[in-house]
Amino acid sequence: MPSSLAIVATVAGWVAAGVFDGNRVTRSAAPALAPGETGEVSLTILETPAAGVPLDVRLQATGVRLVSERLGWNDVVDPQARQPRIRVPLTAPSTPGTYRVSGLVTYVVCDEHHCYTRRAAVAWDVDVRAASES
Secondary structure, three states, rough: OHHHHHHHHHHHHHHHHOOOOOHHEEEEOOOEEEEOOOEEEEEEEEOOOOOOEEEEEEEEEEEEEOOOOOOOOHHHHOOOOOOOOEEEEEEOOOOOOEEEEEEEEEEEEEEOOOOOEEEEEEEEEEEEEOOOOO
């Protein structure tokens, strides 16, 4: 498994090369959670991915525990939706602070002549606050 630094360097290279079209994927607001509390973030693909080809969401988190770091078609909330949404359940760490969840969304769209791979970077900063700070 590649290191976090290698993933960040790769994503930064893709961004610099213009590989991303991030306007086609939106993300929910990050929740403010109490230590140990569960919550979720989500992302929505704003175009219709091609059926029968992979939809891949790879995530990494610092401090926050994710239910899964790799998501796909089985994690889409409504499989019939033209703009699929994927929920990402998470659990806050026991120490208050701000924690980053980031990832890469890869999917394929097709028109009448060609298919194109799309990639988008996503990130959330999850605030974990002690009960007295809420």
